[in-house]
Amino acid sequence: MQYRQYGKTGKKISVIGFGGMRFVAENGKYDYDKCAGVVQKANACGVNYFDTAPGYCADNSEQIFGRAFQKMPGQFYVSTKSGALEGAVVREQLERSLKRFNLKKINFFNIWSIKTLADYKERMKKGGSYEAAVQAKKEGLIEHIVFSTHCTGEEIELIVKDDVFEGVTLGYNILNFPFRQKGIKAAYDHGLGVVVMNPLSGGLIPKRAELFEYLKNTDDATPADAALRFLVSQKEITTNICGMGTVAEVLENVKAGEKIKDFPESKKLEIQGKLSIGMDKLCTGCRYCEFCPQEIEVSKHMLAYNQTILESKENYFGQMKWHWDVAPEQADLCTECGVCEEKCTQHINIIERLKEISSWVKERKEAEKGKTV
């Protein structure tokens, strides 16, 4: 495993990190010992960066890590998060995370999911989340205050210039790089550690490998190999958090951090040419948009809409029927309240997409009528 300096913290981090959002539940339950075994295996293979958050895996993830940390084979660093706006709530969450890990300090504490510059200001206000993190750092409960974000490259550039964070966690991958590159560079140039999440576009690349053959260099076995090679070959990126639920996934992912091969510039340009603007707008399935007052299952519609971007709208209908068993007609219920769009980490224009879906549904109904007349 290769290691890189995390910004100015003096810590050396494995280029492959462990993301704790994909532990596997069996019959709706997480076997903590089994899941902890996956974490320990990764650590034994050289992974030393472990990222989680309250709420991951139905709020079991932090506790699974706590179990794993009791017997970790090697040195490790933990990263967790709080998305609360009020300082008092951040403090409560931090203390609960420490208890769950059974640790005295969090190495990397993320001010979680800053979505816009207005949101950033909210986190920085008096009595807000940043202030609480600074206080906890003074008390030795946090080592490094960092932030996670889905902001644009330009917005990230403005945030890092304020010099208040030591690192950033951001979504970046081979499918959206032209749109996020600026944020990576700005953070690196300002001496921040750069942690990449969603390296495989929320699992889309391995899941639909047949669509992404064009990402491969001649010596890449799979599109997922190409996607990881693309990331680990960039010196600006400290670590890449891969969600891992099984030992097989650990063994597969750590290979990418062992022998790092360059990613040819010509290939990068070729891929860039093939990426349409829509590629930056793929739904990653993060489900932050849940809780629609109309009970529209927004993430399912948007994940199925990915198929329209990648293939055709017929595939949207196929996925809604066979994958989700959700009626596309649900899209008609949207009142355009905007709640989901405010929460969307990919800044997807959900309302417009739902309108488009409604119009397809109507077209199909008209076509059906035409056939029966």
Ligand code: SF4
């Ligand atoms: S904009 Fe539409 S889909 Fe989004 S939360 Fe409001 S009603 Fe639901």
Ligand code: SF4
């Ligand atoms: S629509 Fe946005 S918030 Fe919802 S699952 Fe997709 S990327 Fe996440």
